[in-house]
Amino acid sequence: MINSSAMWLRSASLIAILLCSQPVLAQDSSELTDPGLSPAAPAGSDNPFGEIIVTAQKRAQSLRDVPVSISAYSGDQLKKLGITNTTEITQQIPAMHINAWSPNVTIFNLRGISQNNFTDYLEAPVAVYTDNAYMGSINGISGQLFDIERVEVLRGPQGTLFGRNATGGVVHYLSHGATDRDLNGYVEGSYGRFEQRSLEGAIGGQIVEGWRARLSMRRALGGNYIKAKDTDAANGLVSSGQDVGGQNAFSLRATTQIDVTPDLMVELWYKYSRDHEVPTGAYSFENCVFEANGYCRVNSAGLTNGPGGVINGITGAKASxxxxxxxxxxxxxxxxxxxxxxxTWKLGDVELTSITNYTTLKKDYLEDGDGLPIEVIVFGTTAKYDQISQELRLSGGSGPLKWQVGGYYLDMRTKGTMTTIGAPVIGNAIDLNGAANAPQVLERYSLISKNWSVFGQGEYQLTPELSLIAGLRYSKDSKSMDYISTLSDIGFPDQTLATDETFSSQRPGANRISHGDYAARVSLNYKPNRDTLIFASYNRGIKGGNWTLAPTVTADLFQHKPETLHSFELGAKLSTPDQKLRVNATLFHYIYEDYQAFAMIGGTPQVSNSDALATGAEVEITWQPVDHLNMMLGGSWETSKVKTVRAAGEQIGPELFPGAPDAQYCTNIGGAFRCVFPDATVKDAQFPNAPRFSLNYLVRYDFDVGAGTGAVQVDGAWYDKQFLEVTNAASSIQRAYNVTNMSLSWTDPSNRFDVSLWGKNVFGEQYRAYTLNLGILGTTSYYAPPASYGATVRVSL
Incomplete structure (x- = not known):
């Protein structure tokens, strides 16, 4: 294990060396631009939340000129918000939510569109891009946010330009590239409650004429806000002794730009990140009303439905x-x-863009899945992921037409294991061996996924005020799955439970996918003047099919189908001539075909297809009522319905104490319980993480203090009641809550020194970041951090 203190000192030393280094030559950067990655547009001197330039349509545009429901923040804005993690952007993005537990897996949710599945081999319906490259693994989404140029969040299907798995939208992180000629950089340190501490820095500039470079890094430690607590030490019921909820992460990014000719620029990136022995994988146990057999009360679909909040799962007493x-x-x-x-190569009036990416990821994860000091569920995964992608794009314009065409290739390979110990696999042992001692199931898989696509999009100016955008993308998936699950139990020989070949023998082709489909976009845009844009659009989004890897599924359920989303939007972007008031609003209606719904079915994570509908709206307001006072308000409204979600049907669990009686839907079969539930489906469910209403807010006031500038800021978000799972069980309801953050900062007159005091979730709101309904075994949850506070100091070159 790497010594944390030593690593911390090495990180500090490296940043100090970087900031003391001098380039070969430093020149003025005023003439240098970064094609396709335009920086934030300059804001007014006292308006830190001014307009920015985005590349949501793969070309630089003012955010107010893009006929898409989009939110974007520059790196300076993110700094003022105190955002240092890729997942923290959600509070200031209307209709955006997050499902996360530890740094292991992060799932973004836009307008209720997500797939709250924790399995490593699936792709999410909200595509995540970093510096114009797609991240195909949900394992690679979470991470540290540092030295960032901006973040763009596009709501609604974006498949025409971003690919087949952008059904719900796109989250795009754009790092600070090697765009500057002048030497520049910074070092920043932060310390907060629960001993959370971080150190980051960056340096960049011109090395020689036509060659620029930038190096940045971040180290983060601590923050374990969930504390180990014994249940009954006298009787041996002790916890693991592990505090969880924090991080032990290091990230490094190096990039260089070379102007080969005045028209040809090559940009190279190397990125490295590491999470090392992060203490994680623990849950709260909650909403359980105990039956006579020791299990939790469930509804007729086999879903835990008790009230009561967090409890000690052994004593039943209230717990934190x-x-x-x-x-x-x-x-x-x-x-x-x-x-x-x-x-990037300019060929006269045409520009050629090539983006080549190679990603490799290795992960080892272990969790205690039951939230109890006894071994009921232990779950572990390993994954090795490799990705190669290549995009070629031509763009240009002539007269009233702007256009781009291109091709894309993606090759993803995942090899992994899943180990489940305890209650979820007792049924497997009983079915095969007639008894269960200490069963565990090891699942090994190898997924090869290849995709190619061709696309094109054009914008034609019909009149000076009216334009039409039309886009089309054809995408072809070719996937194969090799799978085997093996049962091991003390006193019995190992046995094979299922393989992809056994499923294919029952349903030919079950372990292969070859599917082509198209994404489309049509948008009519009316812009009578610089300050008004009204648009109406239709988007067809697509997401590929995949597998449910579990020995308990049938051949018909081993593979789930692709999903298709038809989206209709009406939007407006309005501003006053002085730009002190800006309003962006969008109304949308979704029609889903074969929506991929995730649920725990009999203790097994599974995905099934169902049709769904949703209607909603978002609004964002930026207002500067007087000098030095800036306000941002956002809100969303949504209603949704998923026609049918498969429920448990049956679940088998251990006999928790000798002679436990039958209770509710469960019958003692000798050493175990078999529970059979009358309702096989949940009908007309709501999308998960889709509250009826939400509101985000920010108020910032700048003022002169001493020789510098001070600022006080209050920001946060309020969310209405919502379900955290698509099964809509009572135990997965998250009540309405509000999270408020505050900060006080000061900047010296040279803008080289900043210090800020900050507080996050200052009123200590308790709310869940993740919930999983385990049926008779109860509900486990992971709660977001409580109130925290700290200080950050930044020194710039």
Whole structure:
């Protein structure tokens, strides 16, 4: 294990060396631009939340000129918001939510569109891009946010330009590239409650004429806000002794730009990130009303439906969501290497763009899945992921037409294991061996996924005020799955439960996918003047099919179908001539075909298809009522319906104490219980993480103090009641809550020194970041951090 203090000192030393280094030559950067990655447009001197330039349509445009529901923040704005993690952007993005537990897996949710599945081999319906390259693994989405140029969040299907798995939208992180000629950089340190501490820095500039470089890094430690607590030490019911909820992460990014000719620029990236022995994988146990057999009360679909909040799962007493009673210590180890080459070549009136990306990721994760000091569920995964992608794009314009065409290739390979110990696999042992001692199931898989696509989009100016955008993308998936699951139990020989070949023998082709489909976009845009844009659009989004890897599924359910989303939007972007008031609003209606719904079915994570509908709206307001006072308000409204979601049907669990009686839907079959539930489906469910209403807010006031500038800021978000799972069980309801953050900062007159005091979730709101309904075994949850506070100091060159 790497010594944390030593690593911290090495990080500090490296940044100090970087900031003391001098380039060969430094010149003025005023003439240098970064094609396709335009920086934030300058804001007014006291308006830190001014307009920015985005590339949502793969070309630089003012945000107010893009006929898409989009939110974007520059790096300076993110700094003022105190955002240092890729997942923290959600509070200031209307209709955006997050499902996350530890750094292991992060799932973004836009307008209720997500796939709250924790399995490593699936892709999400909200595509995540970093520096114009797609990240195909949900394991690689979470990470540290540092030295960032901007973040763009596009709501609604974006498949025409961004690919087949952008059904719900796109989250795009754009790092600070090697665009500057002048030497520049910074070093920043932060310390907060729960001993959370971080150190980051960057340096960049011109080395020689036509060659620029930039190096940045970040180290983050601590923050374990969930504390180990014993249940009954006298009787041996002790926790793992592990505090969880924090991080132990290091990230490095190096990039260079070379002007080969005045018209040809090559940009190279290398990125590395590491999470090392992160203490994680523990949950709260909640909403359980105990039956006579020791199990939790469930509804007729086999879903835990008790009230009561967090409890000690052994004693039944009330407990804090920040107590860890788990008996098994979890961990996360993850390494990611990314190499990327971007080429931009101007060929007269046409520009050629090439983006080549190679990503490799390794992960080892273990969790205590029950939230108890006894071993009921232990779950572990390993994954090795490799990705190669290549995009070629031509763009240009002549007269009233702007256009782009291109092709894309993606090759993803995932090899992994899943190990499940305890209650979820007792049924497997009983079915095969007639008894269960200490069963565990090891699942091994190898997924090869290849995709190619061709696309084109054009914008034609019909009149000076009216334009038409039309786009089309054809995408072809070719996938194969090799799978085997093996049961091991003390006193019995190992036995094979299922393989992809057994499923294919019952349903030919079950382990292969070859599917082509198209994404489309049509948008009519009316812009009578500089300050008004009204648009109406139709988008067809697509997401590929995949598999449910579990020995308990049938051949018909082993593979689930692709999903298709038809989106209709009406939007407006309005501003006053002085730009002190800007309003962006969008109304949308979704029609889903074969929506991929995730649920725990009989203790097994599974995906099934169903039709769905949703209608909603978002609004964003930026207002500067007087000098030095800036306000941002956002809100969303949504209603949704998923026609049918498969429920458990049946679940088998251990006999928790000798002679436990039958209770509710469960019958003692000798050493175990077999529970059969009358309702096989949940009908007319709501999307998960889709509250009826939400509101985000920010108020910032700048003022002169001493020789510098001070600022006080209040920001946060309020969310209406919502379901955290598509099964809509009572135990997965998250009540309405509000999270408020505050900060006080000061900047010296030279803008080289900043210091800020900050507080996050200052009123200590308790709310869940993740919930999983385990049926008779109860509900486990992971709570977001409580109130925290700290200080940050930044020194710039």
């Amino acid at each position: 969501p920040y107590d860890n009673f788990s008996g098994t210590a979890g961990h996360l180890n993850r390494r990611v290497h990314i190499g990327q080459a971007n080429v």
